[in-house]
Amino acid sequence: MSDDAPLPKAYAPAEVEPRLYDWWESSGFFHAEPDDPGEPFCICIPLPNVTGSLHLGHALNHSIQDALIRWARMRGRNALWQPGTDHAGIATQNVVEKQLAGEGLARHDLGRERFLERVWQWKEESGGLITNQMRRLGTSCDWEREAFTLDDARSRAVREVFVSLYEDGLIYRGHRLINWCPRCATALSDIEVDHEETEGELAYLRYPAAGGGEGVVVATTRAETMLGDTAVAVHPDDERFVDLVGSTVVLPLLDRELPVIVDEAVDPAFGTGAVKVTPAHDPNDYEIGQRHDLESVDVMTDAATISEAGGPYAGLDRYEARRRVKADLDAQGLLVKVEPHTHALGLCSRCETVVEPRLSEQWFVAVRPLAERAIAAVRDGRTRFVPERNAKGFLDWLENLHDWCISRQLWWGHRIPVWYDRDGSEHARREDPDPAEVEAEGLTQDPDVLDTWFSSALWPFSTQGWPDDTPALRTWYPGEVLVTAYDINTFWVSRMLMMGLRFMHDVPFHAVLNHGLVRDKHGKKMSKSFGNVIDPLDLIDHYGADALRFALLRAAVPGQDVPMAEEWVEGARRFANKLWNAARFVLMQTGPVPHGDPADLPEPAPLEDRWILSRLEAARATADQAYAEYDLARASRALYHFVWDEYCDWYLELAKLRDDEGARRVLTYVLDSALRLLHPIMPFVTEEIWQALHEPAPGVSLMRADWVAAAPERRDHRAEAEFGALHEVVTALRRFRADHGLAPSARITVGVVAEGGHREVIAGGLDGIRRLAGVGEWRFVDAAGQVDGPLGKIPLDLAELLVPLAGLIDLDEERARLTKALHDARVELERAERKLANEGFVAKAPPDVVDAERAKADKWRTTAETLETQLAALE
């Protein structure tokens, strides 16, 4: 036994965490090799943006993965947590462009090459930020394998995939309707467009008949697109327009003749039942245009101003053009009416600019054949979702997938590996053509880059050396589980599945764990405009990484959003401190013990030993099952409850009574086991304690220690039942003491009426009960009559406890106290009842006031009854 407390009185994460992390990382504990022993277990991190910084969403996502990877490692799996960052095309380019704007420059002022140099420079400066922030959280990624979506190895994989899909006809260039962000000046895929319900208006425009008749009235929310109209469509069955079909109407302002056609896509119930058709600027109209071989007139420029095709409106901003078109039509008496109309506006998910549907020449992935295989893989369970219900939405989405627009009119990203020769023919190349060839053939490379998600789709295999057949690839593909918030399923999970199945002929992971989004304490989304954003680094500074991790994980029920507030983290920190102090106590009893097999546990053991070992086994079983189901919330709660409510509150207190080797061994063994079980969730405090608990052994870390083996034979339901009985006796006596205001120093005498077996159990636990309940003298009696004087009776399931009150309390004083209290209660009750009996009060007072009065009456009535009972018991 050591004389001094071996650990500081309070756990100090700020000192411990950086020290341990450096030690872990420099010792190579995070690193894995393909030929390391154990069944492979790989998690690919959802790559954070290289220029991003850590927010609570990352903290949740990373805490879950770190818990799982540490758990797998301790269970002897060859566990790799593959880290890396994403070049985040639009996001990063926007950041740098904003910087340039501050200098009064646009990217075109620099030119492509110098602009890219500038972005790389920014990446070098700020790219390490987030990975260092991740280290603060304790993430045990294999940093030696860190990858970047735009580094050479990943670029090679991108090239290979692009050319291969191109050769198979699954990547093609086409002139099609896409989403255009005028601010970013690039095409977007469908899922990069957010839809927001917006109050707008529906304008009714009259297109006169070519022969001078009334013509037709159409409705639109975007009047300026009429400049690009090439037809008017009605439903084939709509009798209102029978006479018009086949005729022509005149497009006002531009005096263009438009055919009136029929198409099933027209909803006769909407607007006037007649639709203006603008194939170049509306997805529906585009389809109609395809079916009827209509001309497409693109009236928009890249900047969303009206193009030359808009005649007199050319050069106007789209909104100004909308106003002018309506005004001009109105002047001609052709604006029939304008009514309010709410509809979903498409916004650029990066900059919230209103997206313009637009006909454009872009590159696409023909997703259908790829999606079919992904659908099959999810259907037959090769990749399963946790929670399972999330598979449905995912499948629905895949089944209705449109081709994926992958070209972006940006500079930051993987440039499309296609060259055009003098004739305009396309050549997709795995290698850049040499300068001589470029010269000879007049080759020019496609200027566009690929959607960021194209490269991240390859992540599970591009990180392991593909397209080469490497040991790492053979070992860690497919991964075990992909951990991500549900909002990334379409962006990323779907594409990894499609690409993995196409190029690796196997799913990239066996499971997708969907966690929720981190919200504030009232379930609101965290956002700068609400002012409710919490910075995870602040929380780590104040409470420690373990506290933040525990607070997140204890709420991380699969699929459910996670509310977060500083006070929850504070609570988690207290738990770390509790564990710390329990360890201090154990160390005071035992001093450090050797590493290796746990000392033999005593046999036969006292009840409390059998009980705590049984509870440990129960906690271990729950934790194991929860970890295996990726339910860190359940694991966290089970271990918290075990450590605090069972080990600390009961076992430790009982161990204080003893001074024997058996107790010391159990104390140490159970603590050691709890540290192992908790380590994946709270790696720092458990490691720090574990080091102190054991004799120094260089290079030995809890994070590489063995997991707690199942020991079902330790489960002892009889011990648990018996201990439960003692627990009940102690609790009942404590309640009795509290009710009677007995000082802690006051020893009470207790008579026990109990039968055979119960009597034995209670007798066996006497010492513990004495200590925990402050009992002085005890005796077993057959009936209440055998104890003299006024009695407090405590009925329990297995016994009746009798506490003589004489001498314990001054009976006269107690009687006086109770009498006065009873009097006060009756006065209050009477007052409340009188008030409630007054009809005026009940009828006219605000309902909540009346309710409050009723509640008061009930409370005083109950109090009076209790006091009466207690008084009667004194006689």
Add this chain to the structure above:
RNA sequence: GGGCGCUUAGCUCAGCUGGCGAGAGCGCUGCGCUUACAACGCAGAGGCCGCAGGUUCGAGUCCUGCAGCGCCCACCA
């Protein structure tokens, strides 16, 4: 217009395949510095488990309907 989730103590949430005599954290009340921890301990108050039916020996848990809240998806111009 579809799909999904949520509705349990003042607040935020657990409650897995039906057994609950309904839990946790925070908050609240009372007592206590008992030498691991006052960043603590002990005790307590507080719940028609959204509403209405149904299945069952038994329902917070399963089924049906309804209501409120939230999210996702969708080309109604």
